[in-house]
Amino acid sequence: MAFIQKPQAPETPAPQPRQTATSASRPTPRPSATAKAKVSRQSNTANRRTLARQQQMSENIAHIAAQLLENVQEGVTAIEQLKSAMDSVAAASEESAGAAEESLSAVNEITKNSAMIQRNAEQATAQVNGMLELSRMAQREVTTTANSIKTTIEDSSTLLEKAEQFQKASDGIGESVSLIGQVAEEINLLALNAAIEAARAKEDGKGFAVVASETRGLAALSSEQAERTHEIVSGVQGNVTALMQGINQVSDTLKSQVDSTETSIEVANQIGEHGDSIAQNIQNLNHTMALLVTEIEQLQKGSESIASAAQQQASAVSQANQTIEMQQTALLESEQAAASLDALAEELKNSTDLAKDAEEIASMAEQLSSAVEQIVGSMGQVVTALEQIEKASQLSTEDAEKNTEVARESLQHVNDAADALNQTFDELGETVEALNTLIQALASVRDNLQSGVKEGQQLNDTLQQTASQINRISMVLRAIDNVVIQTMMLSVSGSIEAARAGEKGKGFAVVSNDIRNLAQDAGANLEKIENTLMNLREESDYISRAWEAGLDDIGDNATQISNLVNDLTNLQKDLDGVVETVEDLKRAVEENAAALNQAQQGSEQIKEAAALSYNNVSESKTAAQLIQDSVQEVSIKVEELAVIADELQSHI
Numbered sequence: 001m002a003f004i005q006k007p008q009a010p011e012t013p014a015p016q017p018r019q020t021a022t023s024a025s026r027p028t029p030r031p032s033a034t035a036k037a038k039v040s041r042q043s044n045t046a047n048r049r050t051l052a053r054q055q056q057m058s059e060n061i062a063h064i065a066a067q068l069l070e071n072v073q074e075g076v077t078a079i080e081q082l083k084s085a086m087d088s089v090a091a092a093s094e095e096s097a098g099a100a101e102e103s104l105s106a107v108n109e110i111t112k113n114s115a116m117i118q119r120n121a122e123q124a125t126a127q128v129n130g131m132l133e134l135s136r137m138a139q140r141e142v143t144t145t146a147n148s149i150k151t152t153i154e155d156s157s158t159l160l161e162k163a164e165q166f167q168k169a170s171d172g173i174g175e176s177v178s179l180i181g182q183v184a185e186e187i188n189l190l191a192l193n194a195a196i197e198a199a200r201a202k203e204d205g206k207g208f209a210v211v212a213s214e215t216r217g218l219a220a221l222s223s224e225q226a227e228r229t230h231e232i233v234s235g236v237q238g239n240v241t242a243l244m245q246g247i248n249q250v251s252d253t254l255k256s257q258v259d260s261t262e263t264s265i266e267v268a269n270q271i272g273e274h275g276d277s278i279a280q281n282i283q284n285l286n287h288t289m290a291l292l293v294t295e296i297e298q299l300q301k302g303s304e305s306i307a308s309a310a311q312q313q314a315s316a317v318s319q320a321n322q323t324i325e326m327q328q329t330a331l332l333e334s335e336q337a338a339a340s341l342d343a344l345a346e347e348l349k350n351s352t353d354l355a356k357d358a359e360e361i362a363s364m365a366e367q368l369s370s371a372v373e374q375i376v377g378s379m380g381q382v383v384t385a386l387e388q389i390e391k392a393s394q395l396s397t398e399d400a401e402k403n404t405e406v407a408r409e410s411l412q413h414v415n416d417a418a419d420a421l422n423q424t425f426d427e428l429g430e431t432v433e434a435l436n437t438l439i440q441a442l443a444s445v446r447d448n449l450q451s452g453v454k455e456g457q458q459l460n461d462t463l464q465q466t467a468s469q470i471n472r473i474s475m476v477l478r479a480i481d482n483v484v485i486q487t488m489m490l491s492v493s494g495s496i497e498a499a500r501a502g503e504k505g506k507g508f509a510v511v512s513n514d515i516r517n518l519a520q521d522a523g524a525n526l527e528k529i530e531n532t533l534m535n536l537r538e539e540s541d542y543i544s545r546a547w548e549a550g551l552d553d554i555g556d557n558a559t560q561i562s563n564l565v566n567d568l569t570n571l572q573k574d575l576d577g578v579v580e581t582v583e584d585l586k587r588a589v590e591e592n593a594a595a596l597n598q599a600q601q602g603s604e605q606i607k608e609a610a611a612l613s614y615n616n617v618s619e620s621k622t623a624a625q626l627i628q629d630s631v632q633e634v635s636i637k638v639e640e641l642a643v644i645a646d647e648l649q650s651h652i
Contacts, residue, residue, distance in 0.1 A: 054348060054349060054351070054354070055349055057348060057644055057647070057648055058345045058346070058348040058349045059345070060640075060644055061341060061344065061345035061348060061361065061641070061644055062342055062345035062346070064341070064637050064640055064641050064644070065338050065339075065341035065342035065344075065345055066342065067633070067637050068334070068337075068338040068341065068368070068634060068637045068638075068641075069335065069338035069339060069342065071630045071631075071633040071634045071637065072331055072334045072335045072338050072630070072634060073335060074626065074629075074630045075331045075334075075375075075626075075627050075630035075631060075634070076328070076331045076332065076335060078623045078624075078626035078627045078630060079324060079327055079328045079331055079623070079627055080328075081619065081623040081626075082324055082382075082620050082623035082624060082627065083321070083324050083328065085616040085617075085619045085620040085623060086317055086320055086321055086324060086616070086620060088612060088613075088616045089313070089317050089389055089612075089613045089616045089617065089620070090314070090317045090318075090321070092609040092610070092612040092613040092616065093310055093313040093314045093317055093389075093609070093613060094314070095605060095609045096306065096309075096310045096313070096396055096605070096606050096609040096610060096613070097307060097310035097311065097314065099306075099602040099603075099605040099606045099609065100303050100306040100307040100310055100602065100606060101307065102598060102599075102602045103299070103303040103306070103403065103598070103599045103602035103603065103606075104300070104303045104304065104307060106595035106596070106598040106599040106602070107296055107299045107300045107303055107595070107599060108300075109591065109592075109595045110292075110296050110299075110410075110592045110595045110596065110599075111293075111296055111300070113588040113589075113591050113592050113595075114289055114292055114293055114296060114588075114592065116584075116588055117285075117289055117417075117585055117588050117589065117592075118286070118289055118293075120581050120584055120585055120588075121282055121285055121286050121289065121585065122286075123581060124282055124578055124581045124582065124585075125279065125282050125283075125286075127574050127575075127577065127578045127581075128275055128278050128279050128282060128578065129279065130571070130574065131271070131275050131431075131571055131574070131575065131578075132272060132275040132276065132279065134567055134568065134571050135268050135271040135272040135275055136272060137564070137567075138264075138268040138271075138438065138442075138564055138568065139265060139268040139269060139272065141560050141561070141564050142261050142264045142265050142268060142442070142561075142564075143261075143265055144557070144560070145261055145445070145449075145557040145560065145561055146258065146261035146262060146265065148553050148554070148556075148557050149254050149257055149258060149261065149449075149554070149557070150258065151553070152254055152550045152553060152554055153251055153254050153255055153258075155546060155550050156247050156250065156251040156254070156550070157251070158546075159247055159543050159546060159547060160244060160247050160248065160251070162539055162542065162543050163240055163243050163244045163247060163543065164244065165539065166240050166243075166536060166539050166540070166543070167237065167240045167241065167244070169532050169535065169536050169539075170233055170236045170237045170240055170536070171237065172532055173229075173233050173236075173473070173529050173532055173533070173536075174230060174233045174234070174237070176525045176526075176528055176529045176532075177226050177229045177230045177233060177529065178226075178230065179521075179522075179525050180222065180226045180229075180480060180522050180525050180526070181222075181223055181226035181227065181230070183222075183518045183519075183521055183522040183525075184219045184220075184222040184223035184226060184522070185219070185223060186518055187215060187218075187219040187222070187487060187515050187518050187519070188216055188219035188220060188223065190215075190511050190514050190515050190518070191212045191213075191215035191216035191219055191511075191515070192212075192216060193511060194208060194209075194211070194212035194215070194494065194507075194508060194511040194512075194515075195209055195212040195213060195216070197507045197508060197511070198212055198508070201501060201504050201505075201508075204500075204501045204502075204504045204505070205501065205504070205508070207497040207500065208494055208497040208498065208501070208505070208508045211490050211493050211494040211497055211512075212494070212511075214486075214490055215487060215490045215491070215494070215515060218483045218486050218487045218490065219487070221483050222480055222483040222484070222487070222522070225476050225479050225480045225483065226480065228476055229473055229476045229477065229480070232469050232472050232473050232476065233473065235465075235469050236466055236469045236470065236473070239462050239463075239465055239466045239469065240466065242459075242462050243459055243462050243463065243466070243543075246455060246456070246458065246459040246462065247459065249455060250452050250455050250456050250459070253448055253451065253452045253455070254448075254449075254452055254554070256448065257445050257448050257449065260441050260444060260445050260448075261445060263441055264438055264441045264442055264445065267434050267437050267438040267441065268438060270430075270434045271431055271434050271435060271438065274427045274428075274430055274431040274434065275431070277423075277427050278424050278427045278428065278431070281420045281421075281423055281424040281427070282420075282424065284416075284420050285417050285420045285421065285424075285585075288413050288416050288417045288420070289417065291413050292410055292413045292414065292417070292592075295406050295409060295410045295413070296410065298402070298403075298406050299403055299406050299407065299410070299599060302399040302400075302402050302403040302406070303399075303403065303599070303602075305395065305399045306395075306396050306399045306400060306403070306606055309392040309393075309395045309396045309399070310392070310396065312388060312392050313388070313389050313392040313393065313396075313613065316385040316386075316388040316389045316392070317385070317389060319381065319385050320381070320382050320385035320386065320389075323378045323381045323382050323385070324382065326374065326378060327374070327375050327378055327379075327382075327627070330371040330374045330375050331371070331375065333367070333371055334367075334368055334371045334372075334634065337364050337367050337368055337371075338368075340364065341361070341364050341641070344357065344360055344361065344364070354648060354649075355649070357648065358645050358648040358649040361641060361644065361645040361648060362642070362645040362646075362649075364641070365638050365641045365642045365645055368634065368637075368638045368641070369635075369638050369642075371634075372631055372634055372635045372638060375627065375631050376628075376631060376635075379624065379627065379628060379631075382620075382624055383621075383624060386617050386620050386621055386624065389613060389617050389620075390613075390614060390617045392613075393610045393611075393613040393614040393617065394610075394614070396606055396607075396609075396610040396613075397606075397607055397610040397611065397614070399606075400603045400604075400606040400607040400610060401603075401607065403599065403600075403602075403603040403606075404600060404603040404604065404607070407596050407599050407600040407603060408600065410596050411593065411596045411597070411600070414589055414592050414593045414596060415593070417589050417592075418586070418589050418590070418593065421582055421585050421586045421589060422586070424582055425579070425582050425583070425586065428575065428578060428579050428582060429579075431575065432572070432575055432576075432579070435568060435571065435572055435575065436572070438568060439565055439568050439569060439572065442561050442564060442565050442568070443565050445561055446558055446561040446562045446565060449554050449555075449557055449558035449561065450555075450558045452554055453551055453554050453555045453558060456547060456550070456551040456554070457551065459547060460544070460547065460548065460551070463540060463543060463544045463547065464544070466540055467537070467540045467541070467544065470533055470536055470537050470540060471537075473529075473533060474530070474533050477526055477529055477530060477533070480522070480526060481523070481526050484519050484522045484523045484526060485523075487515065487519040487522075488516055488519040488520070488523075490515070491512045491513070491515040491516035491519060492512070492516070494508055494509075494511065494512030494515065495508075495509055495512040495513065495516075498512055
């Protein structure tokens with residue numbers, strides 16, 4: 001549209017006097033009455049024509065003023081609509097900016113929580129890996145202990161068999177010693193009879209009497225040693241009985257731990273299974289959080305883009321509002337000018353100062369033209385601002401839709417993370433219970449093994465005492481063996497004395513022979529006992545070494561179990577830390593879910609605000625077009641007004 005310039009009134013040429021050759025010398029003739037009347041009629045006619053023209057111009061100006069007023073009022077109405085629409089756009093822009101700021105705040109909160117979740121998840125992973133390693137070690141050590149216990153129980157059965165054989169052998173020694181005692185008594189009786197026979201023989205029996213007396217002494221000594229040996233053997237038998245009872249008791253103690261160790265192995269396996277499940281859940285959590293971090297970055301970019309678009313939109317709205325304020329002022333001034341023009345048209349009907357009226361009309365036309373120029377010149381700014389607002393609204397809508405979709409996917413991932421954490425929490429609860437059961441079971445195994453070691457060590461004292469008793473028996477038997485040898489030598493001497501006595505010594509010879517036979521029997525029993533003692537000594541050494549080795553194994557197992565209990569107790573504390581960590585993770589995930597819901601709601605608000613802005617922009621464009629149309633009409637009327645002003649000046 002061309003700017004309306006102020007119309008310029010055509011210059012009226014000044015009248016030129018007619019020049020004739022005689023005009024300066026001839027006087028002007030006086031008009032006649034007829035001429036005067038004619039001039040008067042012409043003047044009246046001109047006045048009537050001028051007045052009629054004034055009336056027509058007045059009506060034209062009034063018509064133009066009415067149309068101008070109507071057009072200007074339409075423009076004012078349109079500008080008010082435009083302003084109202086821009087106020088709605090501003091409100092929507094402010095709402096969009098607020099929602100974007102809330103979304104950014106939520107995204108920042110999610111970013112912070114996600115970083116914390118990843119750190120805590122890594123820490124929990126390390127703790128769970130430690131738990132897995134410890135549970136595997138528990139399985140190995142408890143399995144080793146169980147196998148060792150079973151081996152010790154089997155060895156105990158073997159030792160028990162050895163002890164039973166030991167007891168039988170000691171019983172045999174007792175019987176042999178009893179026989180030696182009986183032989184000593186018989187030899188003592190024979191020696192007593194020999195002494196009686198020697199007394200009867202008087203002088204011939206003196207030598208034999210000496211032999212009989214010494215033989216009786218040796219028999220008494222042998223009987224005494226046999227009794228002493230029998231007492232020692234009884235002690236050995238008592239110790240063997242105690243040994244068998246102790247082996248059975250320790251064996252029973254160990255047998256009772258087999259079930260406990262097997263139960264412990266099962267519980268350790270359960271802990272391992274829980275640990276594997278927890279580790280898998282945390283691994284899934286880490287994977288989910290990695291996806292979430294990527295999505296949060298997308299949300300952040302989208303929210304920043306929306307915030308930037310809202311800022312641009314606000315700037316465009318502010319700029320448009322300033323222009324609209326100026327346009328509204330120009331239109332209001334135009335409205336006042338149109339109203340004044342209507343009043344001027346009424347005055348023009350009877351005005352006698354046409355120059356002044358023409359000047360006022362021209363001034364009003366210039367004022368209206370200036371207003372039109374301002375509005376037309378600024379309309380491009382409004383259109384540009386509306387295009388910026390429309391573009392920002394479209395961009396906000398697109399980003400908000402993307403954010404909504406990303407938030408929806410992120411919420412699904414957060415829900416997956418929550419499910420993994422809930423399952424982990426449940427697994428941890430079961431693990432804690434299983435760990436308590438394992439600690440109690442292993443503590444019981446440890447205590448019973450330590451008790452078994454103490455009981456076994458007492459048996460070691462019994463075994464050492466038995467070995468000492470065997471040595472004492474051997475020493476006593478050597479003394480008895482010396483007595484037997486001496487007795488046999490005396491029996492030989494008795495036979496010699498009997499031969500010297502001739503016929504009177506026949507009885508002596510029979511007694512000496514019987515004593516020698518009994519001594520030989522005693523020697524044979526002594527040799528048998530010695531062989532038995534040699535075997536018992538070997539069996540005793542074997543039992544002692546085997547038992548000591550078994551006790552060492554049990555003691556080592558008890559120490560390992562004790563250390564394992566300590567490690568599991570420490571693990572229990574670590575698990576409490578893992579439980580706290582998982583609880584923190586659950587809270588962080590819940591906060592993320594709330595923040596994502598907030599971000600999603602913000603995206604929905606942004607879409608609604610953007611749609612409202614877009615719709616208001618459409619309304620604003622319609623209002624702007626209406627303003628342009630109204631201003632175009634005003635421009636046309638102003639041109640018409642300028643023509644009338646020009647025409648009015650031409651009739652002055």
